[in-house]
Amino acid sequence: MSADTILGFFVQATNKHDFNLDITLNVNGALVSGTTISAQEYFEELSEAFEDGNEISKKISEQLVQASEEAETNTNESASFIHLKSTKVYCGDSKSTPSKGNILWRGKLSDIDGFFLGKIAESKSSSSTSSSK
Template sequence: MTEYVRSWYVPIIETESGAEMVDKITIENDETAQSLQGKGNQDWFLENTISGIISLGVEFGITLTVNGLIISGTLINGKTYFEELSKSLKSASKEKGDFADVIGEQWAGFKAIYEDPDEESENKTPSHVSFIHLKNAHIFAPGQQAMPTEEGILWRGKLSSVDGFTIGVLSKN
């Protein structure tokens, strides 16, 4: 087995005292390098960025290219996505027990998938990321106005469908 060293800059990691800047991560062998390639055709860098930053509870602007569309919004974790989705549905409910109320309550339960049962664990490792979640999202199609034109929406997409990304939110104007 050939050993080699490859380094790149990584913005933050979680430590006992909170988030900390890191100068570099070193990959020492082919096996480690293979584990960074992501699942299927997912971008390993985007997957690792999402895992690391979302596990710290940080939200930030991101712009994605997905099958020719540009989707721009604030990256959130899955738990927040399902909390917001449930709140949105329940606010549309006209009375207790109607469709929006029942579905809102049911979908709120999906946030448990993203909760750490052992919040005190020092060795918490984010699980494999398969989906990306945005709030205040706008979708830009070639030659079209941003959709929606006013407030952004909640958006969920497969990480494996993302063709490219950049940090920051695209302006609607």
């Protein structure tokens, strides 16, 4: 299955020009909602999560920094992955998973079934119904 060319265009704009876009993706029935970030930014932020740990964590952090540098130099290649920050995943009518934190997400463009622009907003209270009679 091939990736959507419009979505690929958005990812290329993000990778080459630090263009950020609020977007919601349909992936195998789940909705993934967040803000696009470049592959370079994704790897940089991910590496920060490992840099203060033990030897293994530090090694992982170094590898992610290297991946970030490679992503910066490979902006002319066509993108295969989309990267999101502040991500929420929705399955059915349930609340988002995860519910807290700035979650980074990486997905294969060829696995995305559809998308719409904008993020899904969390409702402040689930019992905010109004009755007008």
